[in-house]
Amino acid sequence: MGSSGSSTGDGDERVPTDERDSASEADDLSTEQLREQVEQKYDFENFGPREMDEMSAEEWEAAFDPDSWITGPELLDRVEADLKQRVLDRDVFARIERHEDYLLAYSDTGFAVVYPDGSVQGEGTVLRDVKPTIALCSMDDYDVPDVPEGEILPKPQEIPEGGTELGNWMLQIVAFAQVAAGLGLLGAGVFFNRGIIAIVAGVFFLVIAVGLFFTVANARLSDRFRAEEFRERLRAMNVESGERPDFLPVDEDGQIVDDQIDDEEAVLPPREDPDGA
Template sequence: MDASGSTPPDPDESATSGDEPGDESSVEDGELSTEQLRERVEQKYDFDDFGPRDMAEMTAEEWEVAFDADSWITGQELLDRVEADLKQRVLDRDAFARIERGEDYLLAYSETGFALVYPDGSVEGEGTVLRDVKPVIALCSMDDYDAPDVPDGEILPEPQDVPEGGSELGNLMVQAIAIVQLLAGVILLGAGIVLGMEPIPLVAGLGFLVIGVGLLFVVANARLSDRFRSEEFRDRLRAVNVGGERPDFLPVDEDGNLTSDRSDGERETVLPPSEHDE
């Protein structure tokens, strides 16, 4: 007690009371920075169209704030969601793969690579299929991601059912324009000759002829390209056992059994471990 009769404050209490606001402020600052980082991630990445490039660019800090590691969907439900999402992507021509479902795995493969997905979210494989499947696993493991329904029927057509080309409407329109250009060119050239080799109609006629021939060349090239792409697509279908033989490099036999013991060391974990696993 001092001369005025009041009791001086306890130094320990003063130090404690002085630390509390700072601690609360630092916690609030930490939460604010996390929220800011989450907002930046949501603005930077389009999770409705999340692909391999986005997955490669995302840092560990961005991944941690974007996804809740304690709410991952795993097991058969994860395989169901990945299967539905991959099949929809194949139907939309965003990916090319044949998809087969096993008891404890999901297999997606093309003529050059494969991806073998396990219920725990791990995956192994090679090629572009593996690259395309990884972000699908990450998305489908998120509870707030709405996976599409499994498409009905076969998602890949038989090779003989692939048309020779796309829609002919565009080619026919360009072809009609080319014919009009050619007719206009012939008429102008004829008029120039009849009028005594007048330069203006002759030059205009030659210009229309050049344009018409160029447009016909574009149409012919487009049709050849369509036929080439159709034949290439048929070859890819045959290579993945659609009307052809199964690729030899697959780790699954014709009966759906794994051809060898797949060790955990060969698998790549797509989902980060949760706090309970650490």
């Protein structure tokens, strides 16, 4: 009886341990499943502000492992390389400056100051574009491109008046063909008694030609407008002179002016203290 009671007691003591092990395995499995769902739901190669806003806290913790986050100077190096490549790809409009203790990205309307711990200060669209880059570059399995050499933004005078003219020339050729067909049908209907159908068809072709010519003119005007707008933004950033805009919270020596900038905002959640403090 005594040994039987002892055996039963040992079994009772083992039950909570087994339950805890099962619960732990279930938690690990659910985290893995959530991580797989996050990887399927979001395209981290094209991870941007919209995707960052959509992520829940649970998805964020599943996607970004705090024990493997990259911080320090290496994080600034990775953010610099990724941002410069995005500027070259025209995904981001900003000028990038790397300093020893921070990384500065700015445009004509906003800026972002990135620190080695992953925190950031700033305002405007540049801040919105930089946040996802910090998150991605903190991931060890995210491959960043090589740092592009030289100035990544063109000078204002280097911006062409518009894009390629190949598409416009093709539309003009089609429009001239429509004009020729329309005039031919009108002439056949009026002078050779081909009937009202030929006249209506000729007018129809001429209307199409006018629409195509209008499209070409509008495209060229839009290209010139965008080119001039781009030049003005570059001039506002003082790209040609190399000087910083006056609204930036950075003095001539490259030091951050604290009274001109908002509080820091953490992009990466804080790491857990391994000592439990």
